Amino acid sequence: MALEIPDYTPGSDEEKKLVRKIDLFLLPTIFLMYFLSYMDRINVGNAEVAGMAEDLHLSSHQYSIILIVMIVFYVSMEVPTNMILSRSRPSIFLPTIMILWGTITGLMSLVKSYQQLIACRALVGIAEAGFAPGVLLLFSSWYRRSEQSVRFGIYISAPVLSGAFGGILSGAITSSLDGVHGIRGWRWLFIVEGASTVGWALIASFILLDFPTKTRYLSEREKKLAMTRLQYDRIVNSNEDGDVKIGHLRALRNSLSNWRTYLFTIGYSCLNGISGMTYFYPTLTTSLGYTGTKAQYMTVPIYAVAFVCNLTCSYVGDRQLRKYRGYLVSSLMVVCAVCSLIVLTVYNPKVRYAFLVFNASSVWSATAATLAYASSSFGGMDRETRGISLALVNGLGTGATIYNSFLFPSKDSPRYIMGFSVITAVGFLGIFVFLALQILLTRSAKLS
Numbered sequence: 001m002a003l004e005i006p007d008y009t010p011g012s013d014e015e016k017k018l019v020r021k022i023d024l025f026l027l028p029t030i031f032l033m034y035f036l037s038y039m040d041r042i043n044v045g046n047a048e049v050a051g052m053a054e055d056l057h058l059s060s061h062q063y064s065i066i067l068i069v070m071i072v073f074y075v076s077m078e079v080p081t082n083m084i085l086s087r088s089r090p091s092i093f094l095p096t097i098m099i100l101w102g103t104i105t106g107l108m109s110l111v112k113s114y115q116q117l118i119a120c121r122a123l124v125g126i127a128e129a130g131f132a133p134g135v136l137l138l139f140s141s142w143y144r145r146s147e148q149s150v151r152f153g154i155y156i157s158a159p160v161l162s163g164a165f166g167g168i169l170s171g172a173i174t175s176s177l178d179g180v181h182g183i184r185g186w187r188w189l190f191i192v193e194g195a196s197t198v199g200w201a202l203i204a205s206f207i208l209l210d211f212p213t214k215t216r217y218l219s220e221r222e223k224k225l226a227m228t229r230l231q232y233d234r235i236v237n238s239n240e241d242g243d244v245k246i247g248h249l250r251a252l253r254n255s256l257s258n259w260r261t262y263l264f265t266i267g268y269s270c271l272n273g274i275s276g277m278t279y280f281y282p283t284l285t286t287s288l289g290y291t292g293t294k295a296q297y298m299t300v301p302i303y304a305v306a307f308v309c310n311l312t313c314s315y316v317g318d319r320q321l322r323k324y325r326g327y328l329v330s331s332l333m334v335v336c337a338v339c340s341l342i343v344l345t346v347y348n349p350k351v352r353y354a355f356l357v358f359n360a361s362s363v364w365s366a367t368a369a370t371l372a373y374a375s376s377s378f379g380g381m382d383r384e385t386r387g388i389s390l391a392l393v394n395g396l397g398t399g400a401t402i403y404n405s406f407l408f409p410s411k412d413s414p415r416y417i418m419g420f421s422v423i424t425a426v427g428f429l430g431i432f433v434f435l436a437l438q439i440l441l442t443r444s445a446k447l448s
Contacts, residue, residue, distance in 0.1 A: 005228040015229060018222055020207065024140050025217060027151065029207045030135055031158045033098060036197045038130055039166050040105045040124065040158035041070070043193055043445060046170035047186040049286060049295055055184060060410040062114055062301075069118050071401050078395030079388055081130030083248050086387040090138050091208040094131060098201035101127035106194025109187040132398075133391035136375055140386060141211050142226065144233040145376035146322055153314020156368035157307050163281070165305035169193075171297050196343035251384035261389050262405060263437050264374045267329070268397030271370060271432030273404055274336060274363045274423050284356065287414035288349040299354075302360045309361035314368050325373040326438025330431050331365035335359075337427030343422035370434075377441060400426075 009015075044052075048063060058066070084094050101124050108120045135155065143151055173192055178185030209215045212226040255261050277284070285298040317328055339359035343352050374393050378386045407419035 034158035035162045038162040050174040050186040052186040058226035070121040070125035077129035077400040078391045082133045082387040082391035086384045095201040102197030104192045109190040133394045136258040137387040140375040149314045149317035149372040152372040153368045158308045205423035254385040255389040264393045267433040273400035273426045306361040306364040310365045313365040329434040332362045333430040335362040340424040
């Protein structure tokens, strides 16, 4: 099948219609998948303040281990799972792993000990490992560079809203269902969220698009146009969906020999090291004087403001700053670092809460911008190399949340000097990393 359309005109009505069709199939489906994924990932934080820690006799150190176990297995499995995805069908692969982690989340309602909870979290990490890098690969296989910031902004807004509604839903579930059929509220939390995840995974398998030339929902003309517009943007080559495959080992070598992989991994590690505070939002709000369900509800404004800021920055990133995404992320990291410094040095609860909100808004906005920046910068690679590169950035970057898990021990409450000191330092490091990326990528573009 010929993949190129000789008379292709960027921005034509035909192309706009195709992009709307792609958005219709991909964005709502991926949004809800990530929304539920993130709820399943952070619900342990809400369960912890809803009585799980007391029932299972968990110490602060054990809670940190529970968080780390998932992250370790999540990071270790990202590259292997993306190797599988690059040669499989996203409409099968992504819903399948979603069914797996949803089922395991539901089974967490049955745990009776710290050891059983660790085992479940490890399995959730393995199952979820393929989702985020899989979405990055899928988006980079459908959207042009000038379209990616807004789409990644919508994608990242899913966990932001998930955090907001997660606080509301967790509070409602744990309070209203506590004791129903003799089951504690935090156990109902795992049951309800696990069942929701499995249900949407089944629906998503009928909606989700595959890669451009393999999808079942586009006509032959639309498939050609989908590939041609990416070729025009130098995101894919003509053999992207052909029979020629370079092999996993060669793709891995190509990725590891590219300096972009390392700088984006360091930059994304800085962001994840900061955003790892997400797991401790209920704990941090508790340290400000809120307790129980109220502590869960007070996490909602943090995510609500972040949602608005994220979509605004994503729109600006595509429309105005596509060539200057490094500067955009660096600016957001400045806000993040300064806010962390203020939270570190000021002990008025209301002031700390306000700057915690600003901190979250800047880091979530920077995360979406970074994903779009990495995806477009890896454009032009073959799919396997691009998939491995994105998996390395996402996986190793996410690994930074391992040390974050130990930054907010209960003995440091309410000031958490160690935690906010590290986050401030990491924020300033991120500023220089993304400035370096902007300068080097601009220079590379001029040379090419």
